Amino acid sequence: xxxxxxxxxxxxxxxxxxxxxxxxxxxxxxxxxxxxxxxxxxxxxxxxxxxxxxxxxxxxxxxxxxxxxxxxxxxxxxxxxxxxxxxxxxxxxxxxxxxxxxxxxxxxxxxxxxxxxxxxxxxxxxxxxxxxxxxxxxxxxxxxxxxxxxxxxxxxxxxxxxxxxxxxxxxxxxxxxxxxxxxxxxxxxxxxxxxxxxxxxxxxxxxxxxxxxxxxxxxxxxxxxxxxxxxxxxxxxxxxxxxxxxxxxxxxxxxxxxxxxxxxxxxxxxxxxxxxxxxxxxxxxxxxxxxxxxxxxxxx
Amino acid sequence: xxxxxxxxxxxxxxxxxxxxxxxxxxxxxxxxxxxxxxxxxxxx
Numbered sequence: 001x002x003x004x005x006x007x008x009x010x011x012x013x014x015x016x017x018x019x020x021x022x023x024x025x026x027x028x029x030x031x032x033x034x035x036x037x038x039x040x041x042x043x044x045x046x047x048x049x050x051x052x053x054x055x056x057x058x059x060x061x062x063x064x065x066x067x068x069x070x071x072x073x074x075x076x077x078x079x080x081x082x083x084x085x086x087x088x089x090x091x092x093x094x095x096x097x098x099x100x101x102x103x104x105x106x107x108x109x110x111x112x113x114x115x116x117x118x119x120x121x122x123x124x125x126x127x128x129x130x131x132x133x134x135x136x137x138x139x140x141x142x143x144x145x146x147x148x149x150x151x152x153x154x155x156x157x158x159x160x161x162x163x164x165x166x167x168x169x170x171x172x173x174x175x176x177x178x179x180x181x182x183x184x185x186x187x188x189x190x191x192x193x194x195x196x197x198x199x200x201x202x203x204x205x206x207x208x209x210x211x212x213x214x215x216x217x218x219x220x221x222x223x224x225x226x227x228x229x230x231x232x233x234x235x236x237x238x239x240x241x242x243x244x245x246x247x248x249x250x251x252x253x254x255x256x257x258x259x260x261x262x263x264x265x266x267x268x269x270x271x272x273x274x275x276x277x278x279x280x281x282x283x284x285x286x287x288x289x290x291x292x293x294x295x296x297x298x299x300x
Numbered sequence: 301x302x303x304x305x306x307x308x309x310x311x312x313x314x315x316x317x318x319x320x321x322x323x324x325x326x327x328x329x330x331x332x333x334x335x336x337x338x339x340x341x342x343x344x
Binding site: 035040055057066082087088091092095096160161168171176190192225286 | 303305306307309310312313314315316317318319320321323324325326327328329330332333334336337338339340341342343344
């Protein structure tokens with residue numbers, strides 16, 4: 001089934017390689033410092049904290065919040081930086097592959113998939129939860145950084161500060177362990193973020209990629225491109241028997257036969273192997289007419 | 301139109317990237333990224 005048939009069976013290795021590649025400056029794990037090279041201004045299309053000691057790129061969600069937090073029309077010190085570069089980079093990636101980086105490159109996605117392999121009772125996440133990530137995006141990433149100011153007249157990075165468990169796991173815990181100078185600054189916020197991380201880790205073991213589906217603002221942005229990207233999924237309604245095997249194997253628990261290019265889909269392509277009827281396929285550059293969404297007809 | 305949409309979005313996105321670069325946003329992102337983000341690690 002195309003050039004991705006072999007890679008998709010080894011997807012976990014691609015995820016691991018991506019995690020290593022995005023965090024390749026490994027000597028910093030000995031010193032407790034962060035990488036400071038000039039390439040770090042490049043935003044990566046995944047949630048990877050730029051304060052992780054070995055991170056080589058910038059987190060787009062952190063960078064976007066920082067830009068919006070600095071936009072103030074009435075301050076002499078305000079910066080005329082609106083996050084165009086960050087939004088543009090995400091749009092460029094999204095218009096080609098949609099949410100595919102979530103399924104193949106994101107280190108936090110990999111952690112969630114590994115956590116879910118721990119044998120615990122499993123819980124299906126209600127579909128309504130997937131709308132919550134748009135609220136996190138609109139309120140904590142865009143709205144509050146733009147509108148609420150501190151005593152200095154500047155905004156804050158609300159999502160990073162109050163929620164992001166990737167920052168706590170990849171940067172907060174390692175830096176506190178490795179850097180003695182930072183330990184004296186621990187307070188309520190640190191304990192809050194660690195508690196939230198523990199909560200998310202527990203949730204990951206029982207539900208499939210809950211952070212990606214219910215919280216991740218980056219997934220919310222990239223997911224919007226799923227229906228309008230060059231890479232597209234397709235389901236053949238002639239072949240689909242609605243057996244639900246694709247959903248059973250899906251890391252984000254979606255019914256791809258209801259909406260082939262759902263914003264929830266991380267395009268891991270696992271469903272192509274799950275479907276014994278060859279009903280699911282993908283298309284790039286709209287080469288095939290099969291590149292269309294399939295929806296169950298009413299009453300079917 | 302459906303086939304053209306990804307190309308239109310890509311062109312718009314690349315336009316935003318260029319505009320952002322001209323406004324010096326790469327430097328701003330870099331400056332933030334090479335400093336330990338206290339908010340991210342929970343001590344901000």
